[in-house]
Structure formats: structure tokens, C-alpha cells
Amino acid sequence: MAAAITLAAETPTLSAANTGFMLICSALVMLMTPGLAFFYGGMVRVKSTLNMLMMSFISLGIVTVLWVLYGFSMAFGTDSGGVIGWNSDWIGLTGIGLTELWDGYTIPVLVFLVFQLMFAVLTPALISGALADRVKFTAWALFITLWATLVYFPVAHWVWGAGGWAFELGVIDFAGGTAVHINAGAAALGVILVIGKRIGFKKDPMRPHSLPLVMLGAALLWFGWFGFNAGSWLGNDDGVGALMFVNTQVATAAAVLGWLAYEKIRHGAFTTLGAASGAVSGLVAITPAGGAVSPLGAIAVGAVAGVLCAMAVGLKYRFGYDDSLDVVGVHLVGGVIGSLLVGLLASGKGQSDVQGLFYGGGLDQFWKQCAGVFGVLAYSLVVSAVLALLLDRTIGMRVSEDDEVAGIDRAEHAETAYDFSGAGGGAARNAAQAPLAPAENKKVDA
Amino acid sequence: MKLITAVVKPHRLDEIKEALQTFGVHGLTVTEASGYGRQRGHTEVYRGAEYTVDLVPKIRIEVLVEDEDAEQLIDVIVKAARTGKIGDGKVWSVPVGTAVRVRTGERGPDAL
Numbered sequence: 001m002a003a004a005i006t007l008a009a010e011t012p013t014l015s016a017a018n019t020g021f022m023l024i025c026s027a028l029v030m031l032m033t034p035g036l037a038f039f040y041g042g043m044v045r046v047k048s049t050l051n052m053l054m055m056s057f058i059s060l061g062i063v064t065v066l067w068v069l070y071g072f073s074m075a076f077g078t079d080s081g082g083v084i085g086w087n088s089d090w091i092g093l094t095g096i097g098l099t100e101l102w103d104g105y106t107i108p109v110l111v112f113l114v115f116q117l118m119f120a121v122l123t124p125a126l127i128s129g130a131l132a133d134r135v136k137f138t139a140w141a142l143f144i145t146l147w148a149t150l151v152y153f154p155v156a157h158w159v160w161g162a163g164g165w166a167f168e169l170g171v172i173d174f175a176g177g178t179a180v181h182i183n184a185g186a187a188a189l190g191v192i193l194v195i196g197k198r199i200g201f202k203k204d205p206m207r208p209h210s211l212p213l214v215m216l217g218a219a220l221l222w223f224g225w226f227g228f229n230a231g232s233w234l235g236n237d238d239g240v241g242a243l244m245f246v247n248t249q250v251a252t253a254a255a256v257l258g259w260l261a262y263e264k265i266r267h268g269a270f271t272t273l274g275a276a277s278g279a280v281s282g283l284v285a286i287t288p289a290g291g292a293v294s295p296l297g298a299i300a301v302g303a304v305a306g307v308l309c310a311m312a313v314g315l316k317y318r319f320g321y322d323d324s325l326d327v328v329g330v331h332l333v334g335g336v337i338g339s340l341l342v343g344l345l346a347s348g349k350g351q352s353d354v355q356g357l358f359y360g361g362g363l364d365q366f367w368k369q370c371a372g373v374f375g376v377l378a379y380s381l382v383v384s385a386v387l388a389l390l391l392d393r394t395i396g397m398r399v400s401e402d403d404e405v406a407g408i409d410r411a412e413h414a415e416t417a418y419d420f421s422g423a424g425g426g427a428a429r430n431a432a433q434a435p436l437a438p439a440e441n442k443k444v445d446a
Numbered sequence: 447m448k449l450i451t452a453v454v455k456p457h458r459l460d461e462i463k464e465a466l467q468t469f470g471v472h473g474l475t476v477t478e479a480s481g482y483g484r485q486r487g488h489t490e491v492y493r494g495a496e497y498t499v500d501l502v503p504k505i506r507i508e509v510l511v512e513d514e515d516a517e518q519l520i521d522v523i524v525k526a527a528r529t530g531k532i533g534d535g536k537v538w539s540v541p542v543g544t545a546v547r548v549r550t551g552e553r554g555p556d557a558l
Contacts (some may be wrong), residue, residue, distance in 0.1 A: 163542045207492050211522045277493060326493060 008037045012042060014099055018235040028116035028227025033060055033125050035224055039217025039276065040209040043325050047407025048133045049209065049417035055128035058141055063121045063148050068093055070273050071120060072152035078280025079163025085242070103162070115231055123152050123180045127384075128187035129325035131339050133198050134404050137412045139397045146387050151380050155179050170371030171295065172342045172365070174244065174351055175232035177288025177335045178376045185332025187378045189324060190384035195323035195397045207322075211272045218276035222252060225283045229290050233351070240291055243350050246282065247290040247325025251302030264380045266310075274310065277330060283307035284334030289342045291351030300345060305337045319398035336373055343369040349384050425439050447542040447555065449518040452507040453479060454535035455528040457504055467528040469519060471509055477504040485532040504535060510545055512555050525527070 037056035038204050063071070070091055077087030077302025089095030093113070102112040123142040131140070158164040159171065159179040166178070173179060198208070203358050208214060232247040259278025260270045285300055285305030293301060311327035316322065323329065346356035355361030398404070403411035410416060447469050463482040466474060473495065511519050515533040516539050523539065547557040 083547055205497050207490065207495075248472055261492070264495070267494060267496070271491055271493075273492050310494070319494070 012101055012106045014101060014108065015235065015237075017438070018106045019108060019111055021230055021236050021241075022107050022115055022234065023257050025227035025231025026111070026115040026118055028224045029115065029122065029231065030060075030224075032118070032221050032228060032330040033057075033122050035123065035217050035220025036125055036129075038219070038278070039221060040325055041133070042213025042215075042217060043129075043208040044132050045206060045407075046209045046417060047315075047409055050409040050413050050415055051137070052128070052132055054137065054413060055135075055140055056125040058137075059121050059125040059128075061420060062141060062144055063124060063152075064117060066145065066148055067113075067117045067120050070123050071148065071153050071433045072116065074149075075156040076112075076161050077095035078160060080088060082158070082163060082165035082168060085161050085163070090308060092377070094431050101398065102234070106237075112234065115234075116189060118420060118425070119176055119180060119228070120148065120152055123176075123184050124148055124183035126181070126327060126331055127191065128322045129167075130192050130327040131195065132324035133408055134166070134398050135195065136395070136397065136399050139391050139395055142395070143397075146391075148388070150385050151187065152179075152183065155376055155380065158376070166372045166375065169371060170365070170368050172292055172346065172351065172369065173288045173339065173352065173372060174291035175229045175287045177284065177339045178372050181284045181335030181337065182289060182373060183332040183380045185328050185330075185335060186380035188327035188386035189321070189332065190381040190420070191388040192323055192398075194322055194385050194388035195394060197320075198324065200318065201322045202320075203365075207272060211276075213278050215272060218279050222225045222279055223359050224284060225252075225287075229287060233291065240350055244290045246295055247293060247298035249398060250295050251286035251298040251305070252279050252282040252289070253301045254302030255279060255285065255306035255309075258282075258303040259310045260306075262307045273371040277313070277326070278306045278310070280335045281305045281330050284309075284310070284331055285338030285341070286409055289337040289345065290336065290352065292356075294345075294347045294349065297341075297345040297347060297411055300387050301338055304341065305334050308337055309334050332377070335375075339369050339373045341368065343367070447558070448511055448513055448539040449542045450509045450511060450516060450519055450523065450537065450539045452537040453481065453504050453557075454507065454534065454537075455529065456503055456505045456532065458527045458529070459507075461506050461526040462507060462523055464469055465522045466509065466519075469513070469522050471519070473509075474502065477506040477508075479504045483536070491506040502533065510542060510558055511558065548554065 007201050024258040033056050041052040041428055073083055073087045074089040077085035077090060080136055096109050098108065100109050101107065102109045102368055126226045150379055156179050158166045158169060159173045171178065192349045203312050225248055226245055230241045232245060233241040235241065256278040257274050259274050259281065263274040264270050265322050282302040282305055285301050290298065311332050313326040315329060342356060344356045344358050346361065347359055348355040354365050356365055357363055388397060399408055480503050482500050482502060487498060487502050490497045490499055520539060522538050528534055544553065545557045546553050
């Protein structure tokens with residue numbers, strides 16, 4: 001994100017083109033959250049489909065309201081000590097004029113604000129993949145309320161806010177490898193270490209119930225990601241947004257190929273889930289790097305991420321933590337790879353003139369990237385684990401064993417995703433009582 | 447009387463039905479089934495996690511026949527069901543004590 005880099009010496013004026021472009025980008029990023037919901041929703045068993053969709057959807061509800069109330073102010077307000085921002089004019093968006101421009105850019109504050117809002121919505125939703133099948137919906141809603149407040153808003157400030165410590169240090173995170181993906185991946189790890197494994201982990205088959213849904217979700221994510229990445233230059237005057245668009249496509253393609261090649265060699269088949277997962281790993285990895293590397297560098301970033309993430313998803317079986325849908329393996333690992341590769345592959349020709357090790361820039365940028373990566377990783381991991389522990393000790397994080405086995409959809413949402421006529425679902429539906437008629441329809445005996 | 451049961455590959459159903467009709471069999475019962483024989487099932491891979499799917503889809507065909515027709519009918523079914531590839535299935539017969547046509551109450555060979 002180039003939030004505080006001033007582009008031009010003259011006083012900027014509102015650009016209709018950039019404003020329109022950024023509103024479209026914001027809408028594209030919004031689509032990533034339901035896209036993610038389908039990506040995750042297809043990967044769980046039939047009995048948890050709706051819960052998986054709802055865990056993303058509720059983030060659209062909760063985080064949007066928090067963002068308007070105080071989130072934007074905390075993330076992008078005036079800095080205090082490099083740790084947090086604040087601007088009381090932005091509380092409830094009361095003091096923002098319609099044509100007031102964002103900090104040296106040609107787009108209104110409201111446009112920047114809504115673009116950033118979509119990032120804030122997506123990030124907690126990413127965490128949910130690790131918690132599939134087993135977390136109370138109320139606990140999840142409270143978790144993302146607290147997490148957005150105590151983790152996302154501050155971390156967004158560190159990385160993108162003027163005065164944030166990582167920003168001032170010179171850590172490059174074009175569109176959110178650190179603030180979004182490492183942040184969510186580390187949080188996922190923190191929470192699952194507290195709440196434990198699904199019943200039957202490593203014993204019962206837990207294969208995805210709908211790979212077409214997974215592919216649909218991955219495709220929507222890919223599409224929306226163009227807004228996520230290309231929009232992060234906040235305008236389109238100098239080609240950096242376009243470079244980011246190209247790099248997003250190139251890295252993602254390379255990652256699909258990388259993941260599939262690894263799978264074919266290691267497991268003997270090119271799987272659909274591998275192609276979808278490879279795409280997401282490439283998108284994650286290019287997110288921090290795409291403004292700094294060349295298209296050839298983007299191929300390298302994508303291919304490395306595809307292969308390493310494919311290897312990383314097996315770690316949960318080796319170490320025994322139940323990261324249901326591989327948020328750690330894909331988002332944390334992919335984010336770390338992309339962020340660190342900036343230190344090696346930054347070409348000096350895009351977002352900034354910073355050059356990585358392979359372009360003669362030495363290891364200086366690499367160490368800065370490490371500081372950003374591990375600072376965010378450690379903070380998010382620890383605070384998320386503490387929040388999960390707090391919620392678990394008070395209202396309880398997990399549903400009852402009976403509900404988990406019978407299916408969280410029924411227990412938490414009073415619905416089921418599919419009606420399989422003739423099978424269990426259909427029979428149960430047929431045996432169910434007809435809805436009670438409303439009282440006013442009764443003709444006699446009232 | 448004999449009950450002939452065939453557990454075979456689903457896509458052979460039409461051939462078997464035709465062969466039985468040619469032979470003069472009037473009725474049969476078909477059920478969807480699943481199972482495995484010596485070849486077991488197959489392996490599926492999801493992000494590196496391998497699942498062995500033991501049970502493969504089959505159909506189960508049941509036909510009641512008179513004793514003297516049983517052997518020949520088994521041959522007819524086997525011939526129609528055979529693809530030569532692994533997992534073609536099994537056919538067997540067992541003696542039947544009584545058979546009754548529900549509508550009329552006829553018993554024994556008359557009920558067939």
C-alpha cells in the first residue's frame with residue numbers, strides 16, 4: 001500500500017477516472033469475501049456448509065460497522081508512537097466531506113475508506129477456514145469483533161498508516177501480504193492451538209463435499225484480487241497499478257502450475273483442489289510483492305509459493321494441529337514467502353526504487369521484510385491465542401460434541417445446506433411437521 | 447426353485463435385462479448396491495491427504511427361477527455381465543423354500 005507516499009508536487013485535485021477505478025476495485029474486493037466463503041464452503045463436509053458460508057458473511061456485517069464507528073480512525077488516523085492511529089473527525093465518519101481528498105491522492109477519503117474497509121472485512125473471514133466444523137457462531141462473532149479491534153486495525157496502521165512502525169522502517173507490503181495474510185494465518189494458528197482438533201481428525205474421512213464450489217470460490221477470489229492488488233496504488237496515473245494487475249495474473253498462473261507439478265510428482269494426480277489452492281497461494285504471495293517485482297520475478301514468486309504451500313499443507317498431519325482448511329499452510333506460508341521474496345526480487349522499477357539482493361540491493365531490504373513479517377506474525381499469534389482462551393473460558397468457543405457430530409449447521413443455524421430427496425435429508429424433511437398456520441387464518445374455534 | 451443373485455457393474459444392467467428377456471424371464475428385482483472384491487476400491491487425494499474409497503458402486507439383480515433353468519440362466523447373466531476387466535462381480539444361486547404371488551395367492555412355480 002502506498003498510503004502515505006506523495007505522488008506529485010502540485011496540489012492534487014479530484015480525479016474522476018481514479019475515483020471510478022477505485023470504486024470498482026472496492027466492489028471487486030468486496031466480492032472476495034463471498035468468494036472465500038464458497039472456496040471454504042466447498043471444502044467442508046455437507047453438514048458444515050452453511051456455517052462456513054456464514055462465518056465469512058458475518059464479517060461483512062460486523063467489521064463494516066466497526067470500521068465506520070472507529071476502525072478507520074484506528075488504522076489511518078494520526079499516529080501515536082508508531083502503534084496506533086486516531087482521528088476523532090472520523091469516528092462515525094461524521095467529519096468527512098464528500099470531496100475531501102485522501103492524503104496527497106486524487107481520490108476522496110470516502111473512496112479510500114471503503115476500499116480499505118473491504119480488506120478489513122476479508123481478513124477476519126480468512127481465519128475461519130482453520131476453525132471449520134466446531135466453533136459457536138456467537139463466539140466467532142465476538143472473536144472477530146475483538147480481533148478486528150485489537151489486531152487488524154493496529155496492524156493495518158503499522159504497515160500502511162503514516163507513522164506506523166513497519167511503514168516508517170520501510171517494510172514493503174504493497175497490498176497486504178503482512179497485514180492481511182500473515183496476520184490472518186498467524187491468528188488462525190493461535191486460535192486452533194487453543195480450541196483443539198475436530199472430533200475424528202486424522203481418523204474420519206473429511207474430504208471436501210463440493211469441489212465445483214471450491215473452484216467457483218477460487219475463481220471469484222482470483223477475479224476480486226485484481227481489485228485488491230491493482231487498486232492498492234490508489235490510482236492509475238503511472239502504470240504501477242497496471243504492473244500490479246499483470247503480476248497478479250502471472251504469479252497466480254505460475255502458482256497453479258507449481259502446485260499441480262508438485263502434486264503430480266508426489267501424489268500421482270493433478271487435482272482440482274490443488275489447482276484452486278495453487279491459485280490462492282500465488283495470489284497471497286504476490287500481494288506484498290507485486291508492486292516491487294517484474295513480471296519474471298512474479299513467475300518466480302508464484303512458482304515458489306505454489307510448491308512450498310503444497311508442501312506446507314501436510315505439516316498439520318506431522319505436527320498434529322488441526323488447521324481444517326489450511327489457512328496456515330496457504331495464507332501464512334504464502335504471505336511469508338511473498339513478503340520475504342521482496343527482499344530478494346525487488347527490481348527498483350515499480351512501487352519504489354528499492355532493490356532486492358538479486359538486483360544488487362544487498363540484504364538491507366530483506367532484513368526489513370523479516371522485521372515486518374515476524375513482528376506481525378508474533379503479535380497476531382499471541383493476541384489471537386489470548387482472545388480465544390478468554391472466550392473459551394467465558395462463553396466457550398466450541399459447540400457440544402453432539403452438535404459437532406450431528407453437524408454445526410443444524411445446531412447453530414437451524415438449517416441444512418441441501419435437501420437430498422430420498423436420502424436422510426429428504427426423509428427427515430418429509431417427516432417434519434408442516435409449519436403452523438398464522439393465527440388470523442383460523443376460521444373456527446378461535 | 448432357486449434365487450439367483452448377481453452383483454455386477456451398473457453399466458451392464460441393460461445387457462443383462464435383454465439377455466434375461468430373450469431367455470424368457472418375466473420379472474426381476476434391481477437394487478443399487480456397493481461393495482468390493484479382491485481389487486478393493488480406489489484412492490483419492492485432497493491436498494496430499496489420501497483417502498481410500500473401499501466401496502464401489504454395484505447393482506444387485508435378483509431373479510426367481512425353476513430349478514432346471516438355474517444353471518443355464520447363471521451362464522446367461524455371466525455372459526452378459528462380463529467385461530473381462532477387474533470388478534465384474536459375482537453371481538450365485540440359493541434354494542428357495544416358498545414363493546407366493548401376492549395378488550392371487552398362487553404358490554411355487556405358478557407364482558413365478
